[in-house]
Amino acid sequence: xxxxxxxxxxxxxxxxxxxxxxxxxxxxxxxxxxxxxxxxxxxxxxxxxxxxxxxxxxxxxxxxxxxxxxxxxxxxxxxxxxxxxxxxxxxxxxxxxxxxxxxxxxxxxxxxxxxxxxxxxxxxxxxxxxxxxxxxxxxxxxxxxxxxxxxxxxxxxxxxxxxxxxxxxxxxxxxxxxxxxxxxxxxxxxxxxxxxxxxxxxxxxxxxxxxxxxxxxxxxxxxxxxxxxxxxxxxxxxxxxxxxx
Amino acid sequence: xxxxxxxxxxxxxxxxxxxxxxxxxxxxxxxxxxxxxxxxxxxxxxxxxxxxxxxxxxxxxxxxxxxxxxxxxxxxxxxxxxxxxxxxxxxxxxxxxxxxxxxxxxxxxxxxxxxxxxxxxxxxxxxxxxxxxxxxxxxxxxxxxxxxxxxxxxxxxxxxxxxxxxxxxxxxxxxxxxxxxxxxxxxxxxxxxxxxxxxxxxxxxxxxxxxxxxxxxxxxxxxxxxxxxxxxxxxxxxxxxxxxx
Amino acid sequence: xxxxxxxxxxxxxxxxxxxxxxxxxxxxxxxxxxxxxxxxxxxxxxxxxxxxxxxxxxxxxxxxxxxxxxxxxxxxxxxxxxxxxxxxxxxxxxxxxxxxxxxxxxxxxxxxxxxxxxxxxxxxxxxxxxxxxxxxxxxxxxxxxxxxxxxxxxxxxxxxxxxxxxxxxxxxxxxxxxxxxxxxxxxxxxxxxxxxxxxxxxxxxxxxxxxxxxxxxxxxxxxxxxxxxxxxxxxxxxxxxxxxx
Amino acid sequence: xxxxxxxxxxxxxxxxxxxxxxxxxxxxxxxxxxxxxxxxxxxxxxxxxxxxxxxxxxxxxxxxxxxxxxxxxxxxxxxxxxxxxxxxxxxxxxxxxxxxxxxxxxxxxxxxxxxxxxxxxxxxxxxxxxxxxxxxxxxxxxxxxxxxxxxxxxxxxxxxxxxxxxxxxxxxxxxxxxxxxxxxxxxxxxxxxxxxxxxxxxxxxxxxxxxxxxxxxxxxxxxxxxxxxxxxxxxxxxxxxxxxx
Numbered sequence: 001x002x003x004x005x006x007x008x009x010x011x012x013x014x015x016x017x018x019x020x021x022x023x024x025x026x027x028x029x030x031x032x033x034x035x036x037x038x039x040x041x042x043x044x045x046x047x048x049x050x051x052x053x054x055x056x057x058x059x060x061x062x063x064x065x066x067x068x069x070x071x072x073x074x075x076x077x078x079x080x081x082x083x084x085x086x087x088x089x090x091x092x093x094x095x096x097x098x099x100x101x102x103x104x105x106x107x108x109x110x111x112x113x114x115x116x117x118x119x120x121x122x123x124x125x126x127x128x129x130x131x132x133x134x135x136x137x138x139x140x141x142x143x144x145x146x147x148x149x150x151x152x153x154x155x156x157x158x159x160x161x162x163x164x165x166x167x168x169x170x171x172x173x174x175x176x177x178x179x180x181x182x183x184x185x186x187x188x189x190x191x192x193x194x195x196x197x198x199x200x201x202x203x204x205x206x207x208x209x210x211x212x213x214x215x216x217x218x219x220x221x222x223x224x225x226x227x228x229x230x231x232x233x234x235x236x237x238x239x240x241x242x243x244x245x
Numbered sequence: 246x247x248x249x250x251x252x253x254x255x256x257x258x259x260x261x262x263x264x265x266x267x268x269x270x271x272x273x274x275x276x277x278x279x280x281x282x283x284x285x286x287x288x289x290x291x292x293x294x295x296x297x298x299x300x301x302x303x304x305x306x307x308x309x310x311x312x313x314x315x316x317x318x319x320x321x322x323x324x325x326x327x328x329x330x331x332x333x334x335x336x337x338x339x340x341x342x343x344x345x346x347x348x349x350x351x352x353x354x355x356x357x358x359x360x361x362x363x364x365x366x367x368x369x370x371x372x373x374x375x376x377x378x379x380x381x382x383x384x385x386x387x388x389x390x391x392x393x394x395x396x397x398x399x400x401x402x403x404x405x406x407x408x409x410x411x412x413x414x415x416x417x418x419x420x421x422x423x424x425x426x427x428x429x430x431x432x433x434x435x436x437x438x439x440x441x442x443x444x445x446x447x448x449x450x451x452x453x454x455x456x457x458x459x460x461x462x463x464x465x466x467x468x469x470x471x472x473x474x475x476x477x478x479x480x481x482x483x484x485x486x487x488x489x490x
Numbered sequence: 491x492x493x494x495x496x497x498x499x500x501x502x503x504x505x506x507x508x509x510x511x512x513x514x515x516x517x518x519x520x521x522x523x524x525x526x527x528x529x530x531x532x533x534x535x536x537x538x539x540x541x542x543x544x545x546x547x548x549x550x551x552x553x554x555x556x557x558x559x560x561x562x563x564x565x566x567x568x569x570x571x572x573x574x575x576x577x578x579x580x581x582x583x584x585x586x587x588x589x590x591x592x593x594x595x596x597x598x599x600x601x602x603x604x605x606x607x608x609x610x611x612x613x614x615x616x617x618x619x620x621x622x623x624x625x626x627x628x629x630x631x632x633x634x635x636x637x638x639x640x641x642x643x644x645x646x647x648x649x650x651x652x653x654x655x656x657x658x659x660x661x662x663x664x665x666x667x668x669x670x671x672x673x674x675x676x677x678x679x680x681x682x683x684x685x686x687x688x689x690x691x692x693x694x695x696x697x698x699x700x701x702x703x704x705x706x707x708x709x710x711x712x713x714x715x716x717x718x719x720x721x722x723x724x725x726x727x728x729x730x731x732x733x734x735x
Numbered sequence: 736x737x738x739x740x741x742x743x744x745x746x747x748x749x750x751x752x753x754x755x756x757x758x759x760x761x762x763x764x765x766x767x768x769x770x771x772x773x774x775x776x777x778x779x780x781x782x783x784x785x786x787x788x789x790x791x792x793x794x795x796x797x798x799x800x801x802x803x804x805x806x807x808x809x810x811x812x813x814x815x816x817x818x819x820x821x822x823x824x825x826x827x828x829x830x831x832x833x834x835x836x837x838x839x840x841x842x843x844x845x846x847x848x849x850x851x852x853x854x855x856x857x858x859x860x861x862x863x864x865x866x867x868x869x870x871x872x873x874x875x876x877x878x879x880x881x882x883x884x885x886x887x888x889x890x891x892x893x894x895x896x897x898x899x900x901x902x903x904x905x906x907x908x909x910x911x912x913x914x915x916x917x918x919x920x921x922x923x924x925x926x927x928x929x930x931x932x933x934x935x936x937x938x939x940x941x942x943x944x945x946x947x948x949x950x951x952x953x954x955x956x957x958x959x960x961x962x963x964x965x966x967x968x969x970x971x972x973x974x975x976x977x978x979x980x
Contacts, residue, residue, distance in 0.1 A: 112845040127664040133470035174617040225378035232851040357600040361722040372909040419862040477606040623960035715868035
């Protein structure tokens with residue numbers, strides 16, 4: 001079983017009728033539906049308005065993979081919550097950052113860069129290409145995956161070079177974007193996936209659901225390594241047991 | 246189920262009593278025993294002396310992951326067999342190259358470099374350190390993993406920079422070695438793991454078995470991506486179907 | 491001084507009036523003109539028709555960076571010449587592979603993969619984006635660099651993940667391509683750069699010249715490291731001198 | 736000319752006679768001496784005690800590469816100063832972090848991880864091996880570079896996988912360490928180099944000076960790319976000029 005917490009800011013859906021029409025159960029509700037196809041995944045959801053944003057120590061302790069969607073209220077996420085999430089990722093929790101989450105505090109903190117990018121809302125067609133065909137995240141994903149209309153996200157995307165670059169997108173207007181990027185941080189794994197603007201029905205698509213399910217399994221480090229990383233230990237000579245066989 | 250073919254040159258065991266004492270069932274036999282712990286792995290074995298070295302199209306077609314041990318007879322492996330193995334790796338078969346397999350034709354062909362390294366047989370202690378604690382290959386592996394006596398393999402190891410560096414070894418004499426290296430080639434995955442000299446009982450150790458089992462699962466691309474890589478196709482404008490939703 | 495050898499197959503220009511009109515002095519002649527802007531670069535040229543293709547030991551020994559353009563006659567390049575070039579790259583010579591050189595023997599040998607890709611000649615606009623703004627190859631290169639008409643080269647491009655991904659291209663038809671890729675092999679450096687179809691006047695552009703000049707300097711390893719990689723040396727205990735300061 | 740600012744905490748030298756004996760002019764003074772060998776490098780120094788730690792906007796604006804040595808007082812470095820340094824790195828300034836600087840705020844901010852490691856002060860011999868012989872940082876560096884006595888820094892070192900791994904160290908006690916690591920962040924470059932404990936005369940060695948000089952040149956991005964990364968610009972359709980040639 002993989003325990004997923006889908007975190008959604010949850011503001012667009014309240015304020016904007018257009019978004020509500022696309023996502024009547026919220027963006028988190030739609031992502032929940034997509035993940036349900038896989039019976040080995042158990043989903044809970046949380047939003048900014050929840051106590052401690054639903055990101056308590058207890059909630060994170062029961063989370064294998066956290067999915068993050070935010071846009072309008074990045075600055076309203078408490079620094080303490082961000083620190084808790086970062087610590088959990090470094091200890092082995094998976095993190096999937098979606099779309100406008102590129103400017104979330106948690107993503108910036110894990111990347112060390114601005115995470116800025118170029119954007120446009122003009123109904124560009126986005127064509128998503130797999131560039132790592134051995135990768136578990138692309139299993140069963142069509143080549144290419146076509147989004148007939150989507151917000152443009154374009155380079156330069158100010159991130160560290162991904163440990164694995166999985167998807168690259170083409171936009172009608174002439175831009176490209178590294179739309180699927182894997183990172184390793186501490187004992188945990190991070191996947192950034194750019195599709196998912198709030199007014200395009202991206203999270204109702206089975207192919208996008210396939211990517212998310214694959215990403216959940218990739219990001220889930222089932223057996224976190226025993227190595228201790230929360231301190232810099234003093235290690236006396238011969239601290240490890242030499243074998244004598 | 247993951248179908249593994251353990252390929253062993255199989256010459257040391259015939260010629261050398263010391264090796265036979267350590268590996269009475271051959272190195273392939275010992276690796277077979279280690280993998281048997283995992284009931285989802287099915288093992289077959291093959292050696293240089295087999296017809297077409299046991300590396301026929303039919304045999305490879307039924308192989309998810311090929312494990313390769315060779316040393317004395319790299320040049321006796323037929324170029325046709327090497328070409329078949331390379332083609333299968335690029336199509337999605339996993340390949341695990343062990344120890345002195347660093348100078349095998351198949352590893353050199355996939356790397357594009359000489360794969361030379363420094364070596365010494367002097368009973369060095371090898372201490373193997375995990376440097377990628379998120380990686381599935383290190384799950385359950387002790388930090389460090391100590392081999393009380395082993396052949397020294399030292400830098401500079403003439404390989405491309407690994408896509409993921411998993412293990413680094415320390416030797417008593419002062420050398421270091423990138424002892425666990427992941428590579429992606431085409432639609433397939435390659436893992437090089439240096440432990441396993443023929444006169445040290447490395448392949449009787451459960452911790453080494455854990456690494457091999459983990460590596461088999463990592464290298465097994467369960468759903469090879471549909472993308473065609475065996476040719477450079479001419480793609481007319483609008484060759485992919487644009488959606489209209 | 492950086493000594494560059496521009497190698498061009500040199501067949502299109504002889505057979506095809508259209509190509510001759512674009513490149514009256516040959517593709518190698520045009521590249522020579524682009525590089526001349528930099529007074530620290532000394533250029534020689536060679537073609538397939540030259541003795542030993544102009545790739546003798548002596549010629550390679552005097553070459554810091556080799557630029558390679560080929561298309562129609564990859565199979566006519568002698569294996570011995572390819573082996574010589576590969577050996578020199580592994581010993582520290584730079585190699586810049588252009589456009590259809592992706593299917594050259596030398597590039598395939600260094601990559602270990604098929605190097606296949608998707609293509610189309612349909613006057614696509616190619617828009618080239620920098621994705622590594624710290625890289626010396628992109629210094630002074632516009633963002634984006636626009637080729638109004640060019641052959642389409644599209645993913646999946648069957649190469650190992652580049653050590654540094656520098657450029658990604660967008661094509662009108664919806665494809666993307668990793669059009670500027672850095673690789674390290676042995677003690678040498680390899681840069682693949684896709685622009686340069688024979689009937690588009692790519693190599694008359696100053697911005698493309700800027701990329702090539704930058705690439706020459708990046709690929710030139712001025713002080714090759716002293717480490718020996720042409721063999722696997724046996725290293726006795728204490729072979730290196732311990733200091734006593 | 737490359738303008739280097741050597742920043743040293745400057746506390747050990749004041750408090751501890753043993754350190755003062757090794758570095759009578761301070762650690763920054765010794766590094767200054769090492770860099771002076773290269774006449775294209777201009778050095779200034781600054782310490783924690785200076786106004787704004789000597790890290791004012793004006794000082795950083797005149798700095799191509801910042802070298803950082805700190806240990807006892809990481810928490811006394813003002814967050815504002817750290818933010819200024821990070822912003823400058825992302826805009827193209829080079830940063831070289833030495834030894835115990837691994838726990839500095841600036842290094843942690845750029846890495847996104849804890850940067851913890853294992854350590855021991857027990858006069859281990861450190862043997863430093865080049866694993867990237869094409870890299871400009873290793874030009875002229877012996878293989879191996881031996882420090883007869885040094886503090887042990889061992890894995891697991893909690894950093895993102897380096898973009899380029901340049902040096903790996905062996906310690907007498909059995910540990911290994913990724914002792915030379917390159918990272919790209921935004922438009923800038925970061926090099927971590929572990930040698931340099933305050934009571935070992937590391938910064939009086941010409942071979943260490945060679946590494947530092949090489950690192951300064953590698954980290955100096957002479958022509959920062961024009962791309963704007965300080966915001967996420969809205970880019971209307973056809974915002975870039977299509978050419979008509």
